[in-house]
Amino acid sequence: xISSAQIKKKATSNYASFLSSLITNENIFxxxxxxxxxxxxxxxxxRKEMDDLLSSSKAKKKHAYTIDCVKTKTRFIGSQSLPKxxxxxxxxxxVGYLNKINEVKKFKEAQRITLLNFPQIKDWLANNPLKxxxxxxxxxxxxxxxxxxDSSPNPNLYIRELxxxxxxxxxxxxxxxxxxxxxxxxxxxxxxxxKKHFESRFNLxxxxxxxxxxxxxxxxxxxxxxxxxxxxxxISDFSKLDLPVKKVLIVENLMNLLTLPHMSDTMAIFGxxxxxxxxxxxxxxxxxxIYYWGDLDAQGFEILSGFRGHYHQTESxxxxxxxxxxxxxxxxxxxxxxxxxxxxxxxxxxxxxxLFKNKWRLEQEKIPMDYTLSQLKKLTKTT
Numbered sequence: 155x156i157s158s159a160q161i162k163k164k165a166t167s168n169y170a171s172f173l174s175s176l177i178t179n180e181n182i183f184x185x186x187x188x189x190x191x192x193x194x195x196x197x198x199x200x201r202k203e204m205d206d207l208l209s210s211s212k213a214k215k216k217h218a219y220t221i222d223c224v225k226t227k228t229r230f231i232g233s234q235s236l237p238k239x240x241x242x243x244x245x246x247x248x249v250g251y252l253n254k255i256n257e258v259k260k261f262k263e264a265q266r267i268t269l270l271n272f273p274q275i276k277d278w279l280a281n282n283p284l285k286x287x288x289x290x291x292x293x294x295x296x297x298x299x300x301x302x303x304d305s306s307p308n309p310n311l312y313i314r315e316l317x318x319x320x321x322x323x324x325x326x327x328x329x330x331x332x333x334x335x336x337x338x339x340x341x342x343x344x345x346x347x348x349k350k351h352f353e354s355r356f357n358l359x360x361x362x363x364x365x366x367x368x369x370x371x372x373x374x375x376x377x378x379x380x381x382x383x384x385x386x387x388x389i390s391d392f393s394k395l396d397l398p399v400k401k402v403l404i405v406e407n408l409m410n411l412l413t414l415p416h417m418s419d420t421m422a423i424f425g426x427x428x429x430x431x432x433x434x435x436x437x438x439x440x441x442x443x444i445y446y447w448g449d450l451d452a453q454g455f456e457i458l459s460g461f462r463g464h465y466h467q468t469e470s471x472x473x474x475x476x477x478x479x480x481x482x483x484x485x486x487x488x489x490x491x492x493x494x495x496x497x498x499x500x501x502x503x504x505x506x507x508x509l510f511k512n513k514w515r516l517e518q519e520k521i522p523m524d525y526t527l528s529q530l531k532k533l534t535k536t537t
Contacts (some may be wrong), residue, residue: 217250
């Protein structure tokens with residue numbers, strides 16, 4: 155026979171559906187609790203089971219489940235009164251039984267205010283009632299933030315500058331729930347290309363990544379940067395550059411960046427591993443021939459694949475088997491867990507598999523300068 159503990163578990167599992175029904179105006183009562191109603195095989199067991207059931211039922215408590223019993227002939231203990239149906243007759247019985255009266259009251263008020271101001275959130279509320287419950291004590295502040303973005307969908311301010319009357323760290327600590335609501339409320343103005351970064355997605359300022367680059371042609375450095383050739387700027391400023399650069403060389407090793415020779419119409423960027431993928435939305439880069447010179451290891455090819463996903467014209471440089479065979483020194487790496495990459499050509503794919511399976515690694519700093527210069531000379535012959 156089902157126990158009172160099992161009824162509690164089943165009733166609790168229905169809580170999200172009950173909250174959703176408050177949004178959709180669906181009447182789910184009487185709410186039946188299904189389970190095994192067959193009694194134990196002895197009278198003693200039967201009486202204990204019935205006492206347990208009745209102790210938490212309407213027979214003993216104001217808000218609880220109702221048991222409809224019927225006289226039933228059993229195989230082992232003769233004719234006995236057994237539960238035919240167990241159910242919560244009303245919302246009051248169900249909510250009171252779960253000790254959720256105050257919580258449900260707050261949920262209904264949150265629902266009312268939310269739908270009054272943002273009816274477009276109705277489906278989200280119905281599908282995510284427990285997220286509202288989790289944030290119920292701060293729901294008013296959540297709506298204050300959403301209301302601000304609704305009226306000012308392109309703030310172009312830092313989070314701490316937003317004129318919203320909430321704690322200074324409130325938005326930073328509650329980005330997840332705010333993100334979900336803003337996705338709906340300001341759907342027309344958000345940055346749909348940004349999938350992870352809150353500030354970028356919702357048109358806010360933030361402490362941006364920095365881009366370090368070298369202008370390998372002296373003329374460009376003199377004409378545009380007063381002769382400065384090694385420069386570090388914010389990524390948003392980098393995206394605004396308008397330079398007569400035709401080739402871009404991305405390198406992973408800082409010393410290699412600093413020792414690259416002068417090359418006409420060329421800029422070199424310090425990639426810094428996966429950080430280079432933050433350059434995914436630089437429009438002027440789409441007009442340049444790009445060369446990626448990464449470490450000869452599985453992660454180097456991961457970065458190449460990711461970067462080429464944004465700039466299809468990207469070519470790899472000194473990431474071939476000839477280079478590897480010439481300078482490999484039995485170094486190992488085991489960080490990569492991605493076996494298949496999508497944006498590689500056949501030669502690169504074969505090289506990636508070789509490195510991935512053997513955990514081999516050749517850092518670009520171990521490639522001699524004379525070899526590097528010989529390979530870079532080939533680039534000066536391309537246009």
